[in-house]
Amino acid sequence: MTQAPALREVLDESSAWSLLRALAKRASSGQPLRRARGLAFDRRGELREVPPEMGLFSVDPDGEPAFRMAAHVAPSVAQMLDLYLPLCVGDGKTSLVFAHMGQSLDAQIATSTGASRYVTGPENIQHMHRLRALADAVVVGAATVDCDDPQLTTRLVPGDNPTRVVIDPALRLAPRRRLFQEDAAPTIVVCACGARAGTERIGRAEIVEVEAEGRVLPPAAIVEALSRHGLRRIFVEGGGITVSRFLEARVLDRLHVTICPIFIGKGRPGVCLPAIDRLDDALRPRARRFDFGDDMLFDCNLARAS
Numbered sequence: 613m614t615q616a617p618a619l620r621e622v623l624d625e626s627s628a629w630s631l632l633r634a635l636a637k638r639a640s641s642g643q644p645l646r647r648a649r650g651l652a653f654d655r656r657g658e659l660r661e662v663p664p665e666m667g668l669f670s671v672d673p674d675g676e677p678a679f680r681m682a683a684h685v686a687p688s689v690a691q692m693l694d695l696y697l698p699l700c701v702g703d704g705k706t707s708l709v710f711a712h713m714g715q716s717l718d719a720q721i722a723t724s725t726g727a728s729r730y731v732t733g734p735e736n737i738q739h740m741h742r743l744r745a746l747a748d749a750v751v752v753g754a755a756t757v758d759c760d761d762p763q764l765t766t767r768l769v770p771g772d773n774p775t776r777v778v779i780d781p782a783l784r785l786a787p788r789r790r791l792f793q794e795d796a797a798p799t800i801v802v803c804a805c806g807a808r809a810g811t812e813r814i815g816r817a818e819i820v821e822v823e824a825e826g827r828v829l830p831p832a833a834i835v836e837a838l839s840r841h842g843l844r845r846i847f848v849e850g851g852g853i854t855v856s857r858f859l860e861a862r863v864l865d866r867l868h869v870t871i872c873p874i875f876i877g878k879g880r881p882g883v884c885l886p887a888i889d890r891l892d893d894a895l896r897p898r899a900r901r902f903d904f905g906d907d908m909l910f911d912c913n914l915a916r917a918s
């Protein structure tokens with residue numbers, strides 16, 4: 613009988629990515645990995661659980677790092693697991709919300725005219741596509757659609773396209789935008805109650821209403837509305853206003869900030885929170901650093917923020 617290959621023989625970047633996607637899929641279907649388990653691929657290449665002591669590779673959802681490796685793997689594979697595993701576990705009942713900002717050394721994410729292609733390097737662009745592939749939904753603000761007319765697909769990496777979500781409180785975006793016309797993935801537009809005024813759809817996109825508080829759609833209410841659509845693993849991709857509102861509302865579990873050695877000057881800011889008087893009141897998350905080509909990524913664990 614042929615033996616299944618040992619993990620050290622198969623765990624290269626491509627199979628590590630398959631493993632992460634399989635774990636994310638499990639979490640999306642409400643069956644996340646809950647306890648420390650050993651993991652292996654079977655002969656058909658399917659993910660298989662084994663007791664932790666038998667696994668060359670074991671995942672511990674509560675651990676930091678979230679995995680242990682009994683066999684040597686390439687540093688790039690270890691970094692990949694270290695960075696993405698925390699996004700592939702969770703309790704499966706509550707939502708997991710993570711965000712990313714790619715910014716300059718002077719904390720800008722775009723020029724004043726909204727040009728942002730590309731602030732960060734190719735490694736980080738691939739990273740954003742990976743974050744999309746690990747999510748059920750990718751969320752952007754209306755200004756990002758206005759400036760970029762993005763597709764929000766996973767075209768640079770293997771993986772399913774997430775549902776695209778645009779926060780457009782007053783439904784100001786024109787239906788000709790690519791997200792509303794192309795069928796690469798479903799699109800949802802989140803607006804304030806009453807803004808739709810009888811409109812059923814914008815192009816192919818479904819409209820979902822959320823009760824506004826003043827001019828703001830509360831991020832927790834947006835997450836809840838998406839959860840009712842079966843979308844629980846949510847990636848907030850930008851821009852700065854959108855991510856800042858999620859951060860201010862304490863709705864983010866993790867925030868990735870990638871800093872690129874470029875100075876943009878006064879443009880569109882990244883994270884922007886209300887002023888505080890005392891440094892003691894600052895949000896100080898536990899953060900890990902990852903080298904990303906010329907860029908540096910900070911992975912902020914906000915669930916553990918003091």
Ligand SMILES: NC(=O)c1ccc[n+]([C@@H]2O[C@H](COP(=O)([O-])OP(=O)(O)OC[C@H]3O[C@@H](n4cnc5c(N)ncnc54)[C@H](OP(=O)(O)O)[C@@H]3O)[C@@H](O)[C@H]2O)c1
Nearest residue numbers: 714721722726728753754755756828829850851852853854
């Ligand atoms: N470097 C990066 O990581 C990155 C990522 C994405 C985008 N970008 C760039 O960022 C720029 C856009 O960013 P931005 O900060 O100006 O805007 P944004 O975050 O894309 O969009 C902000 C707008 O979205 C709506 N919105 C978002 N959250 C809301 C909420 N909770 N409640 C109510 N409305 C909400 C509001 O629309 P209304 O104005 O209609 O009220 C708000 O003004 C573009 O230049 C884009 O290219 C950079």
